[in-house]
Amino acid sequence: MHLLIHRKSGKRYVAPSLPYNTEHGLVRSTGRTESSTGEPFTVVEPRFVDLWLKLKRGPQWSHPKDLSLVLGLTGLGPGWKVVDAGSGTGFAASFFAYHVRPNGHVYSYDIRPKNISIARENAELFGLQDYISFKEGDVSKGIDERDVDLVFFDLPEPWTAYKHAADALKLGGFLVLYLPTVDQVTRARDELPDCFTPFEVYELVLRRWKSTGPLRPENTGLLHTAFILISRKV
Ligand SMILES: C[S@@+](CC[C@H](N)C(=O)[O-])C[C@H]1O[C@@H](n2cnc3c(N)ncnc32)[C@H](O)[C@@H]1O
Numbered sequence: 001m002h003l004l005i006h007r008k009s010g011k012r013y014v015a016p017s018l019p020y021n022t023e024h025g026l027v028r029s030t031g032r033t034e035s036s037t038g039e040p041f042t043v044v045e046p047r048f049v050d051l052w053l054k055l056k057r058g059p060q061w062s063h064p065k066d067l068s069l070v071l072g073l074t075g076l077g078p079g080w081k082v083v084d085a086g087s088g089t090g091f092a093a094s095f096f097a098y099h100v101r102p103n104g105h106v107y108s109y110d111i112r113p114k115n116i117s118i119a120r121e122n123a124e125l126f127g128l129q130d131y132i133s134f135k136e137g138d139v140s141k142g143i144d145e146r147d148v149d150l151v152f153f154d155l156p157e158p159w160t161a162y163k164h165a166a167d168a169l170k171l172g173g174f175l176v177l178y179l180p181t182v183d184q185v186t187r188a189r190d191e192l193p194d195c196f197t198p199f200e201v202y203e204l205v206l207r208r209w210k211s212t213g214p215l216r217p218e219n220t221g222l223l224h225t226a227f228i229l230i231s232r233k234v
Helices: 048-054 064-074 091-100 113-126 158-168 182-190
Strands: 002-006 012-015 020-022 025-027 031-034 040-044 081-085 105-110 132-136 148-153 169-179 200-202 227-232
Touching (some): 012 048, 064 091, 113 132, 169 182
Parallel strands (some): 081 148
Antiparallel strands (some): 200 227
């Protein structure tokens, strides 16, 4: 894989091999180079954030802006044991795996085998498959792992799995929910058992600005992804 950066615009392309055709002409070689139409390119190895461009689509992924907040507010890092459900496209599982390497691990559950295979394919694209165990299973029926640092639920009815999250987590471990609607947040809050602290509820609004021409916010953008609820097992 190669990352091609068009130096004038910053536009990125992830190419399986060279030469690679872009709207600015054919790019043939690595390093600082020029396309067949004389446009300047830099061609290097892609990083994790570049490979997102190649993600195989499946169920709606947890957005990286929100996962970054989870990272910041939990301190997730190398060595952590994480349970993730549902796997969906495998983006959250891969994001966590990237950060818990080299000695941590992610256990990612989904009830749908088709989604597990998309998630596994994406984890392989990122080269993170050794740090994730994908498991077909319904977390409302049980979670096998114990002494877990973080349980992350991006699924419609997380309250059905509270008991199993509590059994899986270490004392002080984090339960994080990712929920698109207020109705879900209300129910998640109302059904949370006493062995968890009350949720901190967040919504992260990210606004991009135009950086060329007059400096001002973009007219359009992603207006809502999901609420992020964070609790600790006590
Ligand atoms: C929105 S997707 C998750 C996306 C994922 N966080 C990502 O970043 O790619 C929700 C997934 O939860 C799965 N799911 C729903 N209920 C479940 C349950 N009780 N146990 C396990 N997986 C479940 C669905 O099959 C679906 O794949």
